[in-house]
Amino acid sequence: MLDQMELAVTEGILEKAGPMYQFTHDIIQQTIYDLIPSNNRSLLHKSIGKSLLGVAGRNPTIHLLAVDQINLFCQEGTPSSEERALFARSNAQAAKYAIADSSYERARSYIDTGITLLEPNHWETQYAISLSLFEMSASVSCITGDTTTMHSRLQQVLAHVLTFEDSLKGASLLVKLLASRSQFDDARFNCFDILKHLGEMFPPEINASTVQNELPAIRSMLTNVSYEQMKALPQMTDRTKLNAMTFLNMLCTCSKISKPLLLPILSSRMLKLTLQHGLCADGIVGLALAGYSTFLFADDVPLALQTGRVCEALIAESPQKHLLRSRLCNELWSTLKTIQQPIHAVIAEFPEMYRSAMLSGDIEGATMCRLAYPVGGFWSAALSLSSVSQHLVGCLKEASKYQQSTVLFTDMAILQCCVHLSGESINEVEMKSMEELRALGEGNAFLEWHVFVCRLTNHFYMREYEQVAELSQQYSASHPSPLQTKRTLHILRSFMVGISVMNLARRTSNNAQYRELGEQAVALMSQLETISTWNFQNKRMLLQAEQHYLNRDLVSANAAYEASIRSARDHKWLNEEALAYELHGVFCVENGMRDKGTTQLRAAIDCYRKWGAAKVAKRVQNYVDGIAGAKSG
DSSP: OHHHHHHHHHTTSEEEETTEEEESOHHHHHHHHHHSOHHHHHHHHHHHHHHHHHHHTTOHHHHHHHHHHHHHHHHHSOOOHHHHHHHHHHHHHHHHHHHHTTOHHHHHHHHHHHHHTSOTTHHHHSHHHHHHHHHHHHHHHHHHTOHHHHHHHHHHHHHHOOSHHHHHHHHHHHHHHHHHTTOHHHHHHHHHHHHHHTTOOOOSOOOHHHHHHHHHHHHHHHHTOOHHHHHHSOBOOOHHHHHHHHHHHHHHHHHHHHOGGGHHHHHHHHHHHHHHHOBOHHHHHHHHHHHHHHHHHSOOHHHHHHHHHHHHHHHHHOTTHHHHHHHTIIIIIIIIIHHHSOHHHHHTTHHHHHHHHHHHTOHHHHHHHHHHHHHHHHHHTSSOHHHHHHHHHHHHHHHHHTTOHHHHHHHHHHHHHHHHHHOOOOOSSOOOOHHHHHHHTTTOHHHHHHHHHHHHHHHHHTTOHHHHHHHHHHHHHHSOOSSOOOOHHHHHHHHHHHHHHHHHHTTOSOOHHHHHHHHHHHHHHHHHHTTOHHHHHHHHHHHHHHHHHHTTOHHHHHHHHHHHHHHHHHTTOHHHHHHHHHHHHHHHHHTTOHHHHHHHHHHHHHHHHHHTOHHHHHHHHHHHHHHHHHHHO
16 A cells, blocks of 8 residues: 555655655545545545544544545445444544534534434434534534524424433523523523522522622622632532532623612622632633622622632633633622722723634624723723724624624614714714613613713713703613612713713702712722722822812812823823813803913814814814814803
């Protein structure tokens, strides 16, 4: 055989590189292949494939090569019953290798071939391999966004499973499918039902009182948690508890979007299970969510940040660090890290987190990471509005492809905000109006909140302060609770409302309520400034400038405006530098310093234009033109 190979090299048919031989040209290979009779070709593929299978062992490369040859035979040949069973198992193993290599389309091909090789009554005669192939098909379909196939495969799995244990994989995929379609009530019901069978019972109704009773226990546990303590825990090995942690994690994902009030109860249970039965990847999620809950509901920012640092250290050493980073993108990075660290540095991590999540097959986490980058760039002005819009369009297309509805509609809300501030239209994609998005937000707290803050932002930057105050009051009235959920954007809401109400307080006689809201905003920014000067100093200074102006302390107000401008510029908050210039300019004009005011307003226009907020810049320009007209008149 080798002598013939060497002769082919001499004749120029093959070329040799070390121990490897290959045809000198694809045309030569195809010509020789076509000369082989079709029946012989099919049998040759089978012979090569079975020979390679015999020596493949655990070598993925050889196994995949073998299965590729076998599948070429299966396209034209007729395998025996024994061969069909062997080839189905071989395709299942090939699919596992392809999935491990993140080659999902290749895996789909192996899975589909494996399913076609099963017997007609395969659920009775080939149960184990049928379960494996159909579960893998549903998983890969989930990753690639083929929810139709995913639903079909899950129906088959759940209709034929023989044991509760065998149903868990299918049940977890069904929860993902329901969540992707925004069917959060059904997703939560399924999770609670599975958890009940796993021995984890919860109160039939979880309300604010339930959460208030649980928060002291969470804070007590977290106060005593350290990196060293968590690392010293044994690995969780109890299969029942591991399965419970999986479904608790999934339930938290659904609840974060649709019913955040559940997070403290769920994360507390996860933390208790971890401390009692050992650490696992889901245990790190539970710890992070417990810390996140103290930020959301207990306003214990230092404890939340301390817990976040422990989680970061654990994630860095975890074999599943890529999945964990994308899973906790919102809770750790978009929330806790952006409070403490310069937001511009945190935003820069999201693209890499997105790539890691895609390679890991975590489509839900990946799309959330992809959304987080332009959203963070929007609120911090780290990106121009034009760049934000471009990234959002790309994210929107991907969310649509993978049918991630929450990401899709949240993306649209931010994109609508960009359009409103820039005055530019988006023609590449179809978008829903803000009113349509408001309707879609019912039952989806995550989307509802983002739509609300986007509407607030639109009014704020157009100096429609009455609408800002009214909209904020309406939102609070429609979400009455002794526990006010505090997200990162709650800080921006407080900032925008604080600026708005103090402007309104100067123009109304009954301003006690406005003053109180303004003072609350100042107090919040002062507290947060102790955690991060970079992110909050300029906001505190600008709010205090407005407060001094309200109190007619014009000297202090002027100094605070100028300090806020410097701080915003030094800390790269371009949008808030523009805002500080504008508010200072208005202050100067209203207090007889027209020339200085005009200078500051023109600086605001330059900053707004640099940000890409052309429509806002035009509004300020109209105000400047009005000043000039009044002066000449």
